[in-house]
Amino acid sequence: MKKKETIVCYCHSCKHDTRHEILFTENMHNSDDDYWWTCDYSITKCCGCGDITFLTETTEEGDIEYDENGNNYIPTKYKTYPFSPQKVAGLSDLWYVPNTISTVYRETIKAFNNDCHLLAATGFRMIIEAVCTENNIQGKTLEVKINNLCKNDIITKHDRDRLHSIRFMGNDSVHQMKVADINALLLVKEIIDIMLKNIYILAKKCSHILEGPITTFEDFCCLLDEGLRTRKIGDTDILKNLLPQDRRLIKEDRSNFEIILKEKIAEGKYTKLSLCPTPLQGKNQQYKVESI
Template identity: 35%
Template sequence: MKEKYFCKNCKGLRNHKELFKKELRGGDENDFFMWIENYCVIECLGCENISFLKVYGDTEMVEHDEEGNADYFFDKMIFPFYLEKANELEHQHYIPENIRTIYTETIMAFKADLSILTAGGLRAIIEALCNHLKIKDNNLSVRIDLLNKKGHLTLSESKRLHSIRFMGNDALHEIVKPKKEHLYLLLEIVNHLLANLFINDKIIKGKVETLVDSYDEFFRLIRAKITKEMVTSKLTLLQILDKSRKLLSKENIIEYENKLIEEISDGKHDFIKFEIHEGVNLYEIIKVPSQYFSIKSL
């Protein structure tokens, strides 16, 4: 193929080879109006990504130069649609469902070059984020400021969200079509925000050490630290945690240990027993806890 086409993997114009082509032609009875439509399956010669190319042209699609010479042009579309200068988020399954739904539809609108709907979608993502974080007010401007005041965002991040609010309002209320390069900038802001709030901590967990700031995480850590060599031993909590004690603050250790003792006393855990010996909390390891996880019913 002589012409280069956009490759969504390579993020640029690339040489392609044609794997399959179907050509259709038509026109009116007198051939006054004629059209041609080509459907092609193409493969990037760089990364071997497969795309579908549709090329359409007709006798009305013509421009003339200063000398009156006709120059016919064609409409060309690559499927699936793509973002030319940005990436959609990976690991979207970590984003809460209501926010993820709006994000997905916004990306689809952007890929389809629906600029007004894209701007409205970006604004709706901020509304959905406020709903998820229980930031309540009838005015989105106030809600964005509360995201900062309640510690969810930095001041700089909340200021950036106002830019999304401005463009969304203009698009939806004034029917002002935003510039595509501005939409790319705002999408980058939204991607950064959602990644920081919902994704980054999840993808690094288990790969690098992170602070433990909930009882559920603390209990999973305790289960993970118990080995078969500990069975029948009586250990303090810090001995069980070993080097992982650095992942908890002093206040959290006290709070979580009290809850652990309460659950053991209530018979909720069969792999560990608790006793106090000479004023020291000791934990007798009965067995290695079984690994567990849960899956919602389909």
């Protein structure tokens, strides 16, 4: 039997809401004293592309909501098949993210898009746990682990505070069954996306495409060895001039590496250079090339 001639619902072919002709509708309902619900099952045809869609319109007692004036009402929920439109899209470059994290992430986005907001809030908290595990971050509680993520320079202090907010939300969902506001969940999803991009996706993309700065003393030594191969034994010069000029080395890092280099030379652990006599005030330390 036909309920009405047309309805606006999502078309999986047009990828947006369109007007549909209702070809057939069957109603099922329960109206006993314990709990009532009603659902119309319809077969519809898009008035634009002509594709067939299966539509459910459900109203049930437990879905009470409140308007801006505090008045309660029970909305009708619409779902179309083969699928309804996604509320949020997940990250597209998840192959850069470790599998343990990407698995939790995908399931969390799926829960979000299926209106399982308690599970989504818990899932976002679990993603933080998974990031800590992947980075070997120690701590008896997630609170300590988040702090240690910051102490290990994996995230910034601002990121730390935001992750604690997500932890609070996840705890409320797990322990108090408190359903998070949809706008809060959307913001949390954005924070999680940025974290995964910064830690994994952008890091790996940049390493493949962009030349990054020297960040470890081992790489600094390789760079120094490269520069020494262009010099002669017995040459003396300051460190800056002994290094290749076309490589990216941050000035602050070079100063820190030079402190370590002096210690290694004094201990006999780096033998290609020796320290020249202490320079006069205002001059840089000079080094003598001992081998290349």
